[in-house]
Amino acid sequence: MKKFAIAIHGGAESIKPSELDKEKEEKYREGLTVALQAGYKVLEKGGTAIDAVEAAVMTMEENPVFNAGRGSSLTQRGEVEFDAAIMDGKTLRAGATGATRYVKHPISLAKVILQKCDHALLIGTGAEEFALRQKLELMDPEYFVTPEKDQAWRDKQQEGLKKKHEKMGSMADTVGAVALDMDGNLAAATSTGGLTDKMKGRVGDSPIIGGGTYANNEVCAVSCTGEGEVIMRGVVAHEVYAMLKYAGESLQAAAEKALHLHDDLLQGDKGLIAMDTEGNAAFAYNTGFMKRGYQEAEGEPFIALWEKEDQNYKSIGKAKKAKS
Numbered sequence: 197m198k199k200f201a202i203a204i205h206g207g208a209e210s211i212k213p214s215e216l217d218k219e220k221e222e223k224y225r226e227g228l229t230v231a232l233q234a235g236y237k238v239l240e241k242g243g244t245a246i247d248a249v250e251a252a253v254m255t256m257e258e259n260p261v262f263n264a265g266r267g268s269s270l271t272q273r274g275e276v277e278f279d280a281a282i283m284d285g286k287t288l289r290a291g292a293t294g295a296t297r298y299v300k301h302p303i304s305l306a307k308v309i310l311q312k313c314d315h316a317l318l319i320g321t322g323a324e325e326f327a328l329r330q331k332l333e334l335m336d337p338e339y340f341v342t343p344e345k346d347q348a349w350r351d352k353q354q355e356g357l358k359k360k361h362e363k364m365g366s367m368a369d370t371v372g373a374v375a376l377d378m379d380g381n382l383a384a385a386t387s388t389g390g391l392t393d394k395m396k397g398r399v400g401d402s403p404i405i406g407g408g409t410y411a412n413n414e415v416c417a418v419s420c421t422g423e424g425e426v427i428m429r430g431v432v433a434h435e436v437y438a439m440l441k442y443a444g445e446s447l448q449a450a451a452e453k454a455l456h457l458h459d460d461l462l463q464g465d466k467g468l469i470a471m472d473t474e475g476n477a478a479f480a481y482n483t484g485f486m487k488r489g490y491q492e493a494e495g496e497p498f499i500a501l502w503e504k505e506d507q508n509y510k511s512i513g514k515a516k517k518a519k520s
Contacts (some may be wrong), residue, residue, distance in 0.1 A: 198378040199236065199493050200239040201460055201475030204231050204252050206262050206487030207369025208421045208467030213502065216485075221501065223261045224487050228499050231255045232489040235373055240493075245417075246284050246307065249373040253280075253303040253385045256371040262341045262487075264368035265302060268389020270349040271396050276340040276389055278302040279424075281403040285382030285411035291402035294319040295396075300333040303387045306403070308332065317403060342409035345392075352393040369487075370402055372419030373458045374411070374471040382471060384409050384417040384433075390424065400424025406434035415441050416450075417471045421486070423464035430454075430462045436470050447472045451480035 206228055206496065235252030239245070253502045257265025268276040280302035281292035291310030299305050308316055308330045318326055327334065370388035377383075386402040401408030401424040408424065410433035411417035418433040427433075432454050439450035451470045467481030469488060477490045484503045490495040498509050 197493060198474050200376055200378050201471065201477065201490070201492035202232065202235040202239060202248055202252065202373060202375040203469045203471055203477035203479075203490040204228060204235065204371075204373045204457040204488065205419065205421055205467065205469045205479075206231070206256060206371050206482045208389065208465055208481040208486035209369060210465055210483045211485045220261065225499055227256060227259045227261050228487055228489045230259070231371075231373070231495065232491055232497055232499065236491050236497075237377060239375060239377055242378055244379075245375040245377040245381045246282065247338065248377065249383045249385035250282060250303055250307050252373040253371055254301050257301050257303060257387055260344075262371050263389045264371045264387040265300065265389070266340050267345060268340055269392040269394070270341065270345055271325050271394050271398075271511070272357050274349055275337065275396070277394075277396070277398070278387065279390060279400050279402040280306040280385075280387040281405065281409040282385040283405060283409055283411040283417075284310065285384070285413040285417055288412060290405045290409070292317040292405065292409070293323045294399035294403045296320065296323045296327075297337065298324055298334045299327045300335045300339075303385055305330075305332055306385070306387075318404065318425045319399065320397070342515040348392050366382040370400075370408070370421035372409070372421060374417040374419055374477070376417075376471055376473070380413065380473065382411045382413050382417040384411040384419045385389060386419045386421075387426075388421075401427040401432075404428050406431050408433055410434050410437055412437060413473070416447065416471070418468055420466070420468040420498055422481075422483075426462045426464040427466060430458060432457075432466065432468060436468065440472070447476050448478040448480070451478040455482060456474055457478040479509065
């Protein structure tokens with residue numbers, strides 16, 4: 197049987213088990229399960245890695261518990277602005293969008309940019325007009341605003357200016373997926389609503405190719421999450437690629453080293469998922485908490501939130517090696 201696999205993430209943040217209520221924890225796990233199934237089904241039917249990562253991310257853009265699409269964090273003006281990117285490891289073509297509004301599925305806009313645009317990155321009104329010409333589904337601004345994110349924005353407005361900017365990194369989650377299809381092609385996709393209380397026009401790492409998103413069939417596919425400015429300046433997604441290709445590291449070691457490179461200068465929440473040419477996945481994060489999942493051909497799905505659950509994924513890896 198031809199191998200294929202998919203890994204997903206729904207964001208990394210610094211949070212303790214006692215700070216997350218059980219109902220929301222269950223919603224996270226349910227959302228991850230739906231996303232993993234959506235991407236896996238595409239691959240199982242012989243679909244492309246590009247279509248699989250798009251399918252997985254689309255479900256999280258529709259799910260208000262994740263910070264992408266509906267449920268995105270609000271800017272200083274109380275509006276939503278999306279960043280997203282998708283990259284084809286076979287062709288090294290990429291599509292990305294930043295500071296975009298109204299588009300129900302930013303990841304689909306990124307995919308259409310990859311497929312039908314001479315440019316790799318479109319932002320703001322230009323991206324919105326392109327989405328309109330491509331007949332992508334648009335929504336009223338109210339569709340994207342959830343009570344939780346509205347309250348978070350209101351809380352920010354009530355804080356003092358200095359205190360507000362010290363806490364600006366809250367709710368900086370991102371969603372993403374990496375996949376290997378039956379033809380041996382890799383792809384990566386990332387989508388986010390960005391930071392709570394960000395400036396209008398702020399763009400994070402997600403649509404920066406090599407920053408928050410990267411895929412190359414020769415080596416790996418990577419999708420990052422966390423504080424965008426830090427990840428962007430560290431070119432973290434490409435660092436994983438470089439650690440694998442030039443330093444000869446294992447996938448997990450490459451992910452960990454890329455994540456912690458220049459830790460003294462690049463401080464903040466960081467996380468990533470990576471997949472190699474064999475369909476192995478790596479999860480790396482410095483938060484103790486990252487919403488994540490993985491499934492390979494005919495394998496059991498892995499869904500996790502907390503660091504202690506990594507042992508369950510390692511057990512999957514051991515079973516995989518024994519089987520081979």
